[in-house]
Amino acid sequence: MESELGVIIKEKKGLYTVSAGGEELFCKAGSRIRKDGIRLMAGDRVEVERNADGSGFIRNVTPRKNALPRPLVANIDTLVIVTATTSPAPYPYNIDKLTVMAEKADVAVAVVINKCDLKSPGELLDMYRTVGYDCFTVCAATSKGVEELRTYLKGKTAVFAGASGVGKSSLLNALYPGMEAETGELSKKIARGRNTTRHTEFFPVDKDTYIADTPGFTMLDEDKLGIEEYEELYLCFPEFEKHIGQCMFRGCTHLKEDGCAILAAVKCKELSQSRHESYVKLYGELKNRKRYG
Numbered sequence: 027m028e029s030e031l032g033v034i035i036k037e038k039k040g041l042y043t044v045s046a047g048g049e050e051l052f053c054k055a056g057s058r059i060r061k062d063g064i065r066l067m068a069g070d071r072v073e074v075e076r077n078a079d080g081s082g083f084i085r086n087v088t089p090r091k092n093a094l095p096r097p098l099v100a101n102i103d104t105l106v107i108v109t110a111t112t113s114p115a116p117y118p119y120n121i122d123k124l125t126v127m128a129e130k131a132d133v134a135v136a137v138v139i140n141k142c143d144l145k146s147p148g149e150l151l152d153m154y155r156t157v158g159y160d161c162f163t164v165c166a167a168t169s170k171g172v173e174e175l176r177t178y179l180k181g182k183t184a185v186f187a188g189a190s191g192v193g194k195s196s197l198l199n200a201l202y203p204g205m206e207a208e209t210g211e212l213s214k215k216i217a218r219g220r221n222t223t224r225h226t227e228f229f230p231v232d233k234d235t236y237i238a239d240t241p242g243f244t245m246l247d248e249d250k251l252g253i254e255e256y257e258e259l260y261l262c263f264p265e266f267e268k269h270i271g272q273c274m275f276r277g278c279t280h281l282k283e284d285g286c287a288i289l290a291a292v293k294c295k296e297l298s299q300s301r302h303e304s305y306v307k308l309y310g311e312l313k314n315r316k317r318y319g
């Protein structure tokens with residue numbers, strides 16, 4: 027039997043929807059996958075074989091280049107963090123928890139600032155540009171900036187994340203009209219009516235582009251970030267890197283020590299104070315969790 031390559035675009039209770047050759051196949055895991063105890067997830071690149079009845083089974087899985095812990099997805103090129111200029115007000119700590127999760131998982135980050143019709147993206151844009159992340163300003167309501175983002179996403183496997191109400195689903199509909207992401211009141215109604223822990227599902231835009239919305243996924247617990255040691259948290263703030271090794275004392279935690287090069291850079295505004303505040307807060311949360319968890 028000949029096998030084909032495909033991508034798992036959805037996983038539900040051990041049943042997988044695989045996009046292969048422009049078609050969607052419903053598959054079960056083959057015996058070898060089950061024997062090896064591999065937990066397949068959306069985003070996995072797999073080898074499938076077709077059964078006579080049109081369903082398929084997954085014979086093999088390609089080693090993952092990365093995996094995000096929440097949502098649980100594999101082989102992500104970019105975590106697209108969506109925020110609004112206002113309504114809801116941006117909350118940098120929650121954005122930074124997502125950037126930390128992505129850094130830890132070795133996933134690139136893009137920051138998309140939506141609702142630019144309501145307020146200027148100003149400071150928020152500067153802050154994440156300075157970190158070095160790809161940044162976009164858009165208005166899902168008028169499709170301003172949407173074309174540029176679509177070009178950027180072409181050929182990528184990307185997951186959209188961000189607080190509820192920032193306009194993720196509206197933006198996805200503006201980007202990919204066929205996706206029919208549930209927006210606004212409708213998505214709230216569905217969230218109330220159904221189980222809110224819905225599974226992440228990729229929308230195959232074309233044969234190399236897979237995009238997922240993350241409904242019912244807003245806040246991220248500190249213990250879902252994949253960080254094992256709070257002492258290594260600074261590694262997940264890429265803009266800190268060039269200052270590391272220049273603190274006065276070895277073992278500097280970069281929280282409040284005298285002679286800390288990170289704090290000096292924050293003081294002269296070379297580094298963002300808001301980002302450092304997120305570092306301090308997250309460090310504290312992770313340390314507490316370790317002590318009492």
Ligand SMILES: Nc1nc2c(ncn2[C@@H]2O[C@H](COP(=O)(O)OP(=O)(O)O)[C@@H](O)[C@H]2O)c(=O)[nH]1
Pocket residue numbers: 140141142143144164165166167168188189190191192193194195196197208209210211213
């Ligand atoms: N003014 C304005 N409103 C927007 C924009 N994008 C989305 N919205 C509105 O914001 C609300 C939440 O949008 P939705 O896409 O459901 O957000 P999600 O929860 O992040 O998926 C809806 O009422 C949208 O109509 C925008 O660019 N400008």
Ligand SMILES: [Mg+2]
Pocket residue numbers: 194195196208209210213239241
């Ligand atoms: Mg939504």
Ligand SMILES: [Zn+2]
Pocket residue numbers: 273278279280281283285286287288289
């Ligand atoms: Zn330091």
